[in-house]
Amino acid sequence: MSFVKELIAPRPAPAVVARPLTAAKVAGIVVLVLWGLLAAALVMMVINGWDTAKFERYGPRYLNGLWTTISIVGISIVLGALLSLPIAFARMSKNRVLNTIAYAYVYLFRSTPLLAQLFLIYYGLGSFRAELESVGLWWFFREAWYCGLFSLTINTAAYQAEILRGAIESVPRGQHEGAAALGISKRITLRKVILPQALIVALRPYGNEVILMIKGSAVVAIVTVFDLMGETRYAFSRTFDYQTYLWAAIFYLTMVEALRHLWAFMEARLTRHLKR
Amino acid sequence: MSGWLSALFDTLDPFCGPAGIFTWLGQGSLIACGDAGWGDEIAFGVKVTITLALATLPVGLVIGFLIALAAQSEERLLRLAAGIYTTIFRGLPELLTLFIVYYGAQILLQTVLSTFGYDGRVEINAFVAGMVALAVVFSSYSSEVLLSAFRAIPRGQYEAGDALGLRRWRTMFLIVLPQLIRIALPGLTNLWLILLKDTSYVSVIGLADIIRQTGIAARVSREAFFFYTIACLLYLVLAMISSFGLGFIERWAKRSGVSR
Numbered sequence: 181m182s183f184v185k186e187l188i189a190p191r192p193a194p195a196v197v198a199r200p201l202t203a204a205k206v207a208g209i210v211v212l213v214l215w216g217l218l219a220a221a222l223v224m225m226v227i228n229g230w231d232t233a234k235f236e237r238y239g240p241r242y243l244n245g246l247w248t249t250i251s252i253v254g255i256s257i258v259l260g261a262l263l264s265l266p267i268a269f270a271r272m273s274k275n276r277v278l279n280t281i282a283y284a285y286v287y288l289f290r291s292t293p294l295l296a297q298l299f300l301i302y303y304g305l306g307s308f309r310a311e312l313e314s315v316g317l318w319w320f321f322r323e324a325w326y327c328g329l330f331s332l333t334i335n336t337a338a339y340q341a342e343i344l345r346g347a348i349e350s351v352p353r354g355q356h357e358g359a360a361a362l363g364i365s366k367r368i369t370l371r372k373v374i375l376p377q378a379l380i381v382a383l384r385p386y387g388n389e390v391i392l393m394i395k396g397s398a399v400v401a402i403v404t405v406f407d408l409m410g411e412t413r414y415a416f417s418r419t420f421d422y423q424t425y426l427w428a429a430i431f432y433l434t435m436v437e438a439l440r441h442l443w444a445f446m447e448a449r450l451t452r453h454l455k456r
Numbered sequence: 457m458s459g460w461l462s463a464l465f466d467t468l469d470p471f472c473g474p475a476g477i478f479t480w481l482g483q484g485s486l487i488a489c490g491d492a493g494w495g496d497e498i499a500f501g502v503k504v505t506i507t508l509a510l511a512t513l514p515v516g517l518v519i520g521f522l523i524a525l526a527a528q529s530e531e532r533l534l535r536l537a538a539g540i541y542t543t544i545f546r547g548l549p550e551l552l553t554l555f556i557v558y559y560g561a562q563i564l565l566q567t568v569l570s571t572f573g574y575d576g577r578v579e580i581n582a583f584v585a586g587m588v589a590l591a592v593v594f595s596s597y598s599s600e601v602l603l604s605a606f607r608a609i610p611r612g613q614y615e616a617g618d619a620l621g622l623r624r625w626r627t628m629f630l631i632v633l634p635q636l637i638r639i640a641l642p643g644l645t646n647l648w649l650i651l652l653k654d655t656s657y658v659s660v661i662g663l664a665d666i667i668r669q670t671g672i673a674a675r676v677s678r679e680a681f682f683f684y685t686i687a688c689l690l691y692l693v694l695a696m697i698s699s700f701g702l703g704f705i706e707r708w709a710k711r712s713g714v715s716r
Binding site: 304305307308428 | 526529530531532535537540543544546547548549550555556559560563649656657659660667671678688691695696
């Protein structure tokens with residue numbers, strides 16, 4: 181049997197290791213200084229170019245534009261979600277025809293630019309004025325706002341259908357079989373067993389889609405909708421003041437970052453039971 | 457010297473060459489080649505779109521690679537700097553980035569030149585501005601893809617490189633990069649398809665791409681639906697060709713991979 185007979189003599193604390201100035205550190209400092217300089221230049225630009233008359237004139241317009249952006253994105257996300265349901269289920273169905281149609285829809289809208297789709301709807305359908313008037317749909321396709329809403333909706337429906345399909349298919353087969361073994365009907369299985377698990381998987385892609393839509397909605401400005409981007413272009417065309425774009429950047433960044441953090445919080449909260 | 461080369465390209469031209477689709481299908485219609493129709497103008501737009509996307513790709517990849525390296529470095533300041541970059545350019549709409557680059561570069565150049573005593577009007581090339589803006593957006597997304605690919609490569613690979621006595625950059629190029637490409641390829645494929653669609657924004661600053669050329673044709677001929685449908689079809693075909701080609705590259709990259 182052995183035991184300690186004497187304690188270790190007290191020693192001074194270990195010497196602090198000097199951190200050498202590595203290339204990475206120098207690069208980091210240089211880039212950060214560059215960022216700082218850029219930020220300072222932009223702040224100086226705003227301060228030097230401050231004009232209360234402009235602010236009073238275009239400030240409310242910016243807020244209006246912000247509201248237009250938020251409403252057009254919000255409405256099209258909701259309508260797109262509704263439209264994506266039949267598409268996603270058609271895509272998963274065993275019926276060849278339905279499946280092909282849904283696949284073609286999704287492929288078509290995901291591989292052409294939103295701008296081309298918007299032009300096709302706004303200018304392209306606009307050239308069928310007589311036909312549209314006879315069906316009574318001209319009031320819809322005459323307005324740039326409705327056309328923007330329509331093209332954003334059918335665009336996001338294609339993306340959301342893929343998100344939903346991927347999420348539902350990520351739920352293991354055993355869940356279906358387990359529910360069937362318990363004698364639960366197909367509909368209740370979908371509602372109570374499959375969807376709760378699928379929607380957690382779909383949460384992050386849905387968040388990305390909302391952010392992509394906020395960014396993508398800027399294109400409606402090109403067909404004369406006065407959303408945030410449209411108001412920015414208007415203000416720039418009147419004043420030739422570069423600040424106008426900086427303010428738009430601030431608004432967009434704030435929206436996207438707020439949404440990103442909200443989504444991270446929501447995901448952390450909703451997946452509590454999955455954490456160990 | 458380039459006489460026969462350009463003749464070769466004219467023959468192989470998929471739109472207005474002897475075997476081009478517009479030559480065969482568009483005869484006597486609005487998309488005929490030459491002065492009679494818009495075929496050659498649209499073909500030019502397709503060339504601009506493809507050139508822009510191809511020119512942006514390497515620039516965006518290199519910047520994205522550097523940002524990914526910075527984002528995974530042990531140096532906190534470097535990580536912060538890379539984080540600022542990706543946060544800003546992933547949060548801004550592509551259209552706004554394009555305007556900020558286009559007008560910002562113009563103003564910057566004007567200011568710099570006026571300090572040297574030149575007061576003429578400066579106009580920067582729309583192609584270069586579009587390329588820079590798209591490369592900035594592409595790089596901030598590709599850095600995320602490459603970063604997650606970096607994280608998928610085990611530490612042991614670097615340690616093995618050290619043990620073999622390779623220098624750091626040789627470890628990077630000989631050991632890490634070949635694996636990195638294989639892991640990152642699906643993500644980069646997606647980004648390429650997004651880039652191809654994003655090139656449509658440059659029509660707004662006046663570059664003669666597919667959208668702008670078909671738009672001009674639509675306005676002059678008052679056949680908007682027809683021409684914008686053609687624009688959509690052209691993008692669709694480009695996307696199909698790319699996914700076919702990229703599938704080929706993916707199989708090529710996987711051929712020496714360990715089957716797990």
